[in-house]
Amino acid sequence: MASDDQHPPDTIPTATLQERVYRELREAIMLGQFHPGDAMTIRGLAEKLGTSMMPAREALRRLVAERALTLLPNRRVAVPRMTPETFRELTEARVALEVLAARRAFPATDPALADRLAAINTQQDEAIAAGDWSGYQERNRAFHFALYACAPAQVLMPLIESLWLQIGPFLYLTRESLGTTYLDDRHEEAIAAIKDRDEDGLALAIEQDIRDGMGGLPALLANRVPPPTGGPE
Known part of the structure; x- marks a missing residue:
């Protein structure tokens, strides 16, 4: 083609x-x-x-x-505005669906995937160190979807993508706090769980990664004064 x-x-x-x-x-x-x-x-x-x-x-x-x-x-x-209630609902939906996706993917994971995820995680850390917010977001998404893609799902994956789409605009608010908001993630724990063949450990790492990564964002929403409407006009 x-x-x-x-x-x-x-x-x-x-x-x-x-x-x-x-x-x-x-x-x-x-x-x-x-x-x-x-x-x-x-x-x-x-x-x-x-x-x-x-x-x-x-x-x-x-x-x-x-x-x-x-x-x-x-x-x-x-772009939709986010409310605390909607944010909480989206967070819980992400946890439920992405933990399920991680468990479905687990039997197909192997050392090669662990190495690939480790490389992505290193690139993500480099983006944070460089203050590259867009690079961080892209590598974080690549990490999650590389894992979930081990068990392709015609129903589950579009649902997860829809949640990322709905949450995406809210991540805009984290641009100025990249070096402080994302001090920790659970990616290394997820990689270790794959190497140790620990399905429960992988599921827990993914859940905590979502909760930790999004846990401080409602405060940004509450304290941030929205800028004038922008976007392509």
Whole structure:
């Protein structure tokens, strides 16, 4: 199959272009590159991504359907705002589904996976040391999904991705506290559990990683004054 790079920008097949725009915007939301409350317009998104309005419109429509974006009464699209209640619900849902995914993956884990996860974890630590917030978020996601992918699940994985999409914008608030919010994680414990063939230990490490990583975020939500609405206009 030909890649997008083999087509001039104005001749990329419509279906391929729509998928690329959708995936780029979805990735940005999941990695916390938009602030809760940011408004988006079709025209602004098209200009930002260098595309026509039709792929931008379709990307927004799909992401509203996935609850990653919300449709306002004035028909504008925005990144949802987070409430403490919603945050707690999303946290508990992540724990339930990702612990299940880790347990499903466990029989397929091996030393090669442990080495791969260790390399990802090292890259994550390097991102923290460099103050690379986006790199940290990308490597953290890569760690979790590399583990869960050991046991592909047609129902479970889309649900987990949906939760990451809904939580992603809230992670924007942690940009200024990267060096203090993420002092510890449970990735090394998860890797050790895989090497020791300890399924319960792996499940506990994943649960605690989620709870520890998100535990201090409600305080940021409560104490942070929302900035003016931004995003592509």
